[in-house]
Amino acid sequence: MPIRIAILGDIVGAPGRQAAASAAKTLREQHGAQVVLANAENAADGSGLTPTLYNKLKDAGLSGMTLGDHAFRKNQIYATLDSADDLIRPLNLPPKARGRGVMTIHATDDAGKPCAVRVITLIGQLFMTNMRGSDMFKAIDEVLSKPPPSSGADLPTITLVEVHAEATSEKIAMGWHLSGRVAGVFGTHTHVPTADARLLPPPNAEDLSIPGEPWVGSGRTAYVTDLGMTGPYDSVLGRRADRVVKHLATGMPTAFDVAEGNARACGVLITADPKSGLATAIERIEIAA
Ligand SMILES: [Fe+2]
Ligand SMILES: [Fe+2]
Structure with a gap:
């Protein structure tokens, strides 16, 4: 039976936390x-995560959280990064970086059957100045070459891969690289x-379908x-527009405070089949706070 997994993009400041909490309930x-x-x-x-906010977001209904190039901005989060099994930073970092890059969330499908949702975050290499990641293709191939830890517990596993990157080309390329191998790739x-x-x-769509007909398999x-x-x-x-415009128009420094207006949660809702480990639907979501 299917399972639905919602994924929300970068939570920015208090308006973002409020939007995430109300969206989690709605979703x-x-x-x-x-x-x-x-x-x-x-x-x-607007920069990093603290243990207090991590706990608040968990209480608000988030099953797990990822972090990108701002992962280490608040050093209070380091111990939580090491210990929490539902919080990850990019995988393709030096081996001594704090925290981990893979997490497994336990869930149940529509029939109440247990399954595992494995999430991996990768950092792109193009135009990323805050964090220098290593080859993300090599890193993800190494993870996918081994059976997921949950398979030892006989749990069907859905794998989702986040690409935290500036360049659209890098994200699209990773989508094709993992096509047919994971349930979802999202930037x-x-x-x-x-x-x-x-x-x-x-x-291998041409091997599985009648030429000219849409492919109808168990998932993509x-x-x-x-x-x-x-x-x-x-x-x-996410930052106050007047401040950023002033900075860009004058070249003078301004304080990039988090803005307040029009808070909304954006992301996708993926329907996946734990049996095939692939997706059957994806829809964009945008929920006003
Ligand atoms: Fe961000
Ligand atoms: Fe980022």
């Missing part, structure tokens, strides 16, 4: 989401939602280039 109660994930790298005043970091949510055709890989942020949309990427 669970009205959209049937069994799992709600979010990138929380901008949750603490974060730009804070701007893209209109390309789709199910990628499997790489759900893909979107960027979820968009969960935060104030009357802003420049």
Whole structure:
């Protein structure tokens, strides 16, 4: 039986936290989401995450959180990064970086059967100045070459891969690289939602379908280039527009405070089949706070 997994883009500041909390409730109660994930790298005043805010977001209904290039901005989170099994930072970092890059969330499908949702976050290499990641293709191939830990417990596993990157090309390339191998590939970091949510055709589609007919298999890989942020949309990427405009127009420094207006949660809702480990639907979501 299917399972629905909602994923929200970068939570920015207090407006983003409020939007994430109300969206988590709506997604669970009205959209049937069994799992709600979010990138929380901008949750603490627009930069990083603290243990207090991590706990509050968990209490608000998030099943797990990911972090991108702002993962280490607040050093209070380091111990939580090491100990929590539902919080990850990018996988492709030096071995001594704090925390981990893979998490497994336990869930149940529509029939109440247990399954596992494995989430991996990767950091892109193009135009990323805050954090230097290693080859993300090599890193994800190493993870996928081994059976997931949950398979030891006989749990069907759905794997989702986040690409936290600036370049659309890098994210799209990863979508094709993992097509047919994971249930979903989704981008974060730009804070701007893209209109390309789709199910990628499997790489061997021609072997499985009648030429000219749509492929009808047990699932595909759900893909979107960027979820968009969960935060104030009357802003420049979550920061007060007047301050950013002043800075860009004058060249003079200004304080990039988090904005307040038009808070909304953006992301996708993926329907996946735990048996095949692939997706059967993806839809874009945008929920006003
Ligand atoms: Fe972000
Ligand atoms: Fe980022």
